[in-house]
Amino acid sequence: MKRLVSTMLIAFLAVAFVFAGGGKEKSSAPLPEFKDTITIATGSDQNYMDGHMNVTNDVYLRAVYSQLVRRGLDGNIEGDLAESWSVGDDGVTWTFNLRHGVKFHNGKELTSADVVASYRRLLDNPSIRYSTLVSGYIKDVYAVDDYTVCLVTTEQIASLLANLTHRSNLILDADYIEKYGMELGLTAESVNGTGPYRLAYWDKDQEMVFEAFEDYFRGEVPTKKIDILIVSDANARLIALETGQVDISIVNTSEIPRLQQTPGIQVKMYESIASQGLQFNCANEYMKDPRVRQAISYAIDRQLIIDTLYSDIGEKVCTSPVNPNVWGYNDFGVIQQDQEKARALLAEAGYPDGFEISIMLYPNYNKSTETCEMIVAMLAEVGIRATIEVVDNAGFNASMGSRTYPGERFPWAMFFMGFGAGTADCDEGLRRIWTTSPDGNNNNNYGWYSNAEVDRLLEEAKAELDEEKRLDLYRQAEQILFIDDPAAIFTNDRYSIWTMSDKVEGFEVNVNNAIFWDNLRCRN
Amino acid sequence: MLKYILRRLLQLIPTLFLVSVVVFLMVRIIPGDPITLLYGVSEGEGVSEETLDAMREQYGLNDPLIVQYLRWITGIFHGDLGTSILTHKTIATELGNRYHYTIILAIGGTVLGSFLGVIAGVIASTFHNKAGDNIVMVISMIAVSVPSFFLAMLLMLYFCLHLGVLPSLGMSTWRHAILPITTLGLGAIGMISRTTRSSMLDVINQDYTRTARAYGVSKTKIILAYAFKNAFIPVLTAIGLRFGSLLAGATMVETIFNIPGIGTFLVNSVNGRDYPAIQSTVLVLSCSFVIVNTFVDILYGFVDPRVKIK
Numbered sequence: 001m002k003r004l005v006s007t008m009l010i011a012f013l014a015v016a017f018v019f020a021g022g023g024k025e026k027s028s029a030p031l032p033e034f035k036d037t038i039t040i041a042t043g044s045d046q047n048y049m050d051g052h053m054n055v056t057n058d059v060y061l062r063a064v065y066s067q068l069v070r071r072g073l074d075g076n077i078e079g080d081l082a083e084s085w086s087v088g089d090d091g092v093t094w095t096f097n098l099r100h101g102v103k104f105h106n107g108k109e110l111t112s113a114d115v116v117a118s119y120r121r122l123l124d125n126p127s128i129r130y131s132t133l134v135s136g137y138i139k140d141v142y143a144v145d146d147y148t149v150c151l152v153t154t155e156q157i158a159s160l161l162a163n164l165t166h167r168s169n170l171i172l173d174a175d176y177i178e179k180y181g182m183e184l185g186l187t188a189e190s191v192n193g194t195g196p197y198r199l200a201y202w203d204k205d206q207e208m209v210f211e212a213f214e215d216y217f218r219g220e221v222p223t224k225k226i227d228i229l230i231v232s233d234a235n236a237r238l239i240a241l242e243t244g245q246v247d248i249s250i251v252n253t254s255e256i257p258r259l260q261q262t263p264g265i266q267v268k269m270y271e272s273i274a275s276q277g278l279q280f281n282c283a284n285e286y287m288k289d290p291r292v293r294q295a296i297s298y299a300i301d302r303q304l305i306i307d308t309l310y311s312d313i314g315e316k317v318c319t320s321p322v323n324p325n326v327w328g329y330n331d332f333g334v335i336q337q338d339q340e341k342a343r344a345l346l347a348e349a350g351y352p353d354g355f356e357i358s359i360m361l362y363p364n365y366n367k368s369t370e371t372c373e374m375i376v377a378m379l380a381e382v383g384i385r386a387t388i389e390v391v392d393n394a395g396f397n398a399s400m401g402s403r404t405y406p407g408e409r410f411p412w413a414m415f416f417m418g419f420g421a422g423t424a425d426c427d428e429g430l431r432r433i434w435t436t437s438p439d440g441n442n443n444n445n446y447g448w449y450s451n452a453e454v455d456r457l458l459e460e461a462k463a464e465l466d467e468e469k470r471l472d473l474y475r476q477a478e479q480i481l482f483i484d485d486p487a488a489i490f491t492n493d494r495y496s497i498w499t500m501s502d503k504v505e506g507f508e509v510n511v512n513n514a515i516f517w518d519n520l521r522c523r524n
Numbered sequence: 525m526l527k528y529i530l531r532r533l534l535q536l537i538p539t540l541f542l543v544s545v546v547v548f549l550m551v552r553i554i555p556g557d558p559i560t561l562l563y564g565v566s567e568g569e570g571v572s573e574e575t576l577d578a579m580r581e582q583y584g585l586n587d588p589l590i591v592q593y594l595r596w597i598t599g600i601f602h603g604d605l606g607t608s609i610l611t612h613k614t615i616a617t618e619l620g621n622r623y624h625y626t627i628i629l630a631i632g633g634t635v636l637g638s639f640l641g642v643i644a645g646v647i648a649s650t651f652h653n654k655a656g657d658n659i660v661m662v663i664s665m666i667a668v669s670v671p672s673f674f675l676a677m678l679l680m681l682y683f684c685l686h687l688g689v690l691p692s693l694g695m696s697t698w699r700h701a702i703l704p705i706t707t708l709g710l711g712a713i714g715m716i717s718r719t720t721r722s723s724m725l726d727v728i729n730q731d732y733t734r735t736a737r738a739y740g741v742s743k744t745k746i747i748l749a750y751a752f753k754n755a756f757i758p759v760l761t762a763i764g765l766r767f768g769s770l771l772a773g774a775t776m777v778e779t780i781f782n783i784p785g786i787g788t789f790l791v792n793s794v795n796g797r798d799y800p801a802i803q804s805t806v807l808v809l810s811c812s813f814v815i816v817n818t819f820v821d822i823l824y825g826f827v828d829p830r831v832k833i834k
Contacts, residue, residue: 041693047562047610055564127578129563129571182582186612203621204611205792206784229693231782232791235677240693243684394556394797397564443572 031524037225038504038522041237041246045205045230050185051170052122053129058167058422058514060228063210064105065170065193066217068096068115068149069161071424071510075325077161081110081171081194091156091465092139098147103215104173105198112143117174119151127182130168132443133432137163156463158470162327162425165512196221196517205230221517222506241265241499247522248500248507253366257312259499266504269314270496273429273511274420275323276365278375279488283448284413286355290485295345296414297486299382301337305374306492309367313497318490321419321430321481325511328426328461328474332482342382354383357413361388362396368416371491386414400446417446417488424511426474431458434487449487454480525825532818539814540807547806548593551799557585558609558797583609585799596803605808606800610793615804618789625695626785629777630770632705637712638763644713645720645759650747652725660717668714676707676780695783704781708774712766719762723755757828764820771816772809 046056054061062070070080079085082096102110119141122134137160140152153160163169172184173192180190188202194217197210210226231237234252241249242265251259259265280287280296287293306317317334324331346354359376363369369390376386389412391399399410421429435458436442436450454477461473481487496513506519559579563571580586584595599606605615641664648660683703684692691700727733728751736746775787782788786805793801 047564053563126572126575127582129575131575132572183612203784204613205788206782229782231693233780233782236680236692236780236782239680239685243688243692245684245691245693391555393795394554394561396556397560398556400560 033523034222035247035522035524036223037227038223038248038520039227039229039246041229041231041240041249043230043232043234043237043250045208048129048185049191049199049202050172051130051167052118052172053185054167055129058512059509060208060210060515061167061170062195062514063197063226063517064191064195064199065172066102066195067164067169067171069164071162071165071512071514073508073510073516075424075511077165081115085161087160092153094151094153094160095144096149096151098149099217100147102194102217103213104192104194105213106173106192107215108173108175108192110171110194111146112149113146114174115149115171116141116143117177118170118172121172121177122168130166133166134168156465157427158461158463158465159327159423159425159427162423163428165424166422166428167512197226218518222519222521223517226517241501244501247504248498250497251499253313253497256497256499264502266500266502268498268500268507270498270509270513271325271511272420272494272496272513273323273325273422273424274418274494275318275321275490276368276416276418276492276494277318277488277490278359278372278414279417279447280449280486281410281413281415281447282450282487283410284357286351286357287413287447289349291345291349292351293486294484295342295349295382296379296384297335297483297489298338298345299342299384300335300375300378300489302489302491303334304337305371308374309370310492313495315492315495318493320478321434321487321490322421322426322478323419323429323493326421326424326426326429328429328471330471330475330478332478335483337378339382346382346384351383354385356385356387358411359386359388360396360399360412360415361390362393362416363390364393365416365418366494372416375489414489415446418494419488419490422512427458427462430474430477430481431462434458434481447487451480451485453477454485528825529818529822532821536811536814536818540811543810544597544803544807545593547803548596549589551794551797551802552589554797556797558799559583559585561796562609596800600804600807605804608793608798608801610796610798610801615801618801619786619805619808622785622789625783626771626774626778626787628695628701629704629708629774629783629785630767632701633708633712633770633774634763634767636705636709637766638716638759640709641713641716642720642759644717646724646747646752648717648721649724649728650743652728657721661721664714664717666714667710668718670711671776672707672711672774673776673780675710676703676777679703679707680780693782695781695785700781700783704774704777704783707777708770712770715766716759716762720755720759723758724751727751727755757824760823760827761820764816764823768813768816768820772813 044056046054046060048054049064051061051065066080068080068082069077072078081098081102083099085094085096087094098112104110119138122128122131123138125131137153137157138151139154142150144150157163171194176184176190176192184190188199191199196213196216198213199208200211201209207230208228212221212224214220229246231240237249238251238255240246241251256267260267280293282288302317306315319331319333320329322329346352359372361368361372372388376388379386419433432444434445434449435455436445457473457477461470464470464473496509498507500507501522503523505521505523508516508519510516559576563576584592596606607614608618611618644660644664648657651657680692680703683690690703692703694700733746733751736750775791778785778787779791786809790802790805793805
């Protein structure tokens, strides 16, 4: 019996060892200097590979698509499909001259018809995600000839070029729009763009494969294939990076200090256009009163929160309602904690003994749980008793999706939120988020914030072509949003953080965290 | 015999009906719906209620619940499990592309777990109340208690990071299958070894075993030839249950090792509130679970002559 058992155990171990060692093959042929394939591990998949519908992020869209103008690596606007552009004397007709000889992945040449079809799809079809956004500034689009397109704006729009860098302006193939309709961008077959890579394979929530497009108009990119693995478990992504199974990975920020010390790994941090914080639900019975919001703002020691939670990745306290990389940013410094002032303001508002509120937390924002916990403790010190209610992605989206004032489905007094300006301009970063629409139901104004002066300033800035005057209008609006009639507790400006093997070269992202593929390579 | 099998299969119908109603209602009770998720909120970019409503209309999500339920069930009777809202592929295709991974994991985990579990159980019962028994039982207690995701992480750290001999992501080669199967197998050892041990002890303490011993039959022969054969019946149930539950998706292990199996698909569907995908997947999984259990019951009749099927 004993012998039988031990024989079996030895046999099992022997088999396991053979299996374990079996994969290491030795090859005598010298390896080429650079890899053909770069593998990237990321936590979540794209909802659509179509800029008109994508709400996930900008990271991979520009691998496949191009647009008229784009936000370059230096933060400036540069021509992409458009070679040059000019605005007419009326201030609303913009003419774009397209590059000649730009090819789609299926070999078709890009003409103005594709640009017109892309914008018509946005303007004519309210089911398209960014339809309202784009028709907010573009009224009409038409082709002058095969390589000239005119965009007519709704009024004089100072930030038009910046607006056109948003992902909603990525250009699709007119034939594919016709053929796939609302299904476009949901499968690899339905994707046809003019970007450096073609989407060769897509298994949703598992894997996405890009293959270099030989006829890319800026010239073929150096790496032949990009393999994107969707790995939802953060530890698995970390181990995959450390073992070299993937070359680039997005990991939990708590690992960053350790990875910075790990040989063979490089950590890259990029400036972004995003901030995060705790937004007020101004429809809430307590939050209606600006004094209460000011009191909460003064009750918070932002510097302590950031020093405690974010110092390891170097993120800084917000000094404005927009990130410093957004055009129109003005520096107001860090709002200092002042508990005396907070108590006085609460008493003035009629709540000397404080009150009870509930905070909604969708914990996917980096360290949002810890931030909320610290804020709850700080609020308790001035007499506000807050509890945190955690929701998942679906619950968060559903609550945000219900825009019926005053939000019966929205019982929370505050909620954790990310603030971004996809166009890196305050028109997007402020006007879209904080203004009151005529029906009082601005779809982007989640907290039902309403301040007539802010509305006026931001509308005026929208059409102001003089940059200095425009900047000053934003300064006045930011003063109100940040300090006088606070719209949120803006906690920290965010970085885009990437971790990768030190063999990766030429990895670059812009402020939108969109990867630029032109120089990306990985040594063998 | 055939009649018995038929009757067992007929009994499945009310079970599956209940499962279908419960899962159908449950996915609709939890907050969120697939359309708000598809259109999403990104850095404060909202979308109008009209747009969402137009999309809901298109997917028939505005219809009364009973209409939606009947449409789904009618589809299933026509062999149509529905189409995923998130991936826009038919659910039959999705499951077809994934089921073999889950089956490999389930079979691998069950075989490894049963093999080691039965050996451990037999050893423990042979050395009843001696050091060998205690060691094996402590180990199996640990195996039962350690959560699979933790075990997976430990194995990954050791074999992938420390030794660097095995891959940790996906299931593209057989080497990728070793760690997930080991995780599942080790998890199964606990229950199977304990069942084997207690069942063996029952048999070993029976009179006929003592009689055989008195006749001078060797201990090894008694244990392997007589006791084990009789003790195996409850073990079979334990193994069958384990296989059934593994087939129903080793969700944690699939997620951690990034294996595109049924479990991963179900998790993604729940996160995306993909109603048709959740409903149909849960139905298919419960179907396989009850079928495996029925099969084990039928197998009983062959293994245990006392359970004669009439």
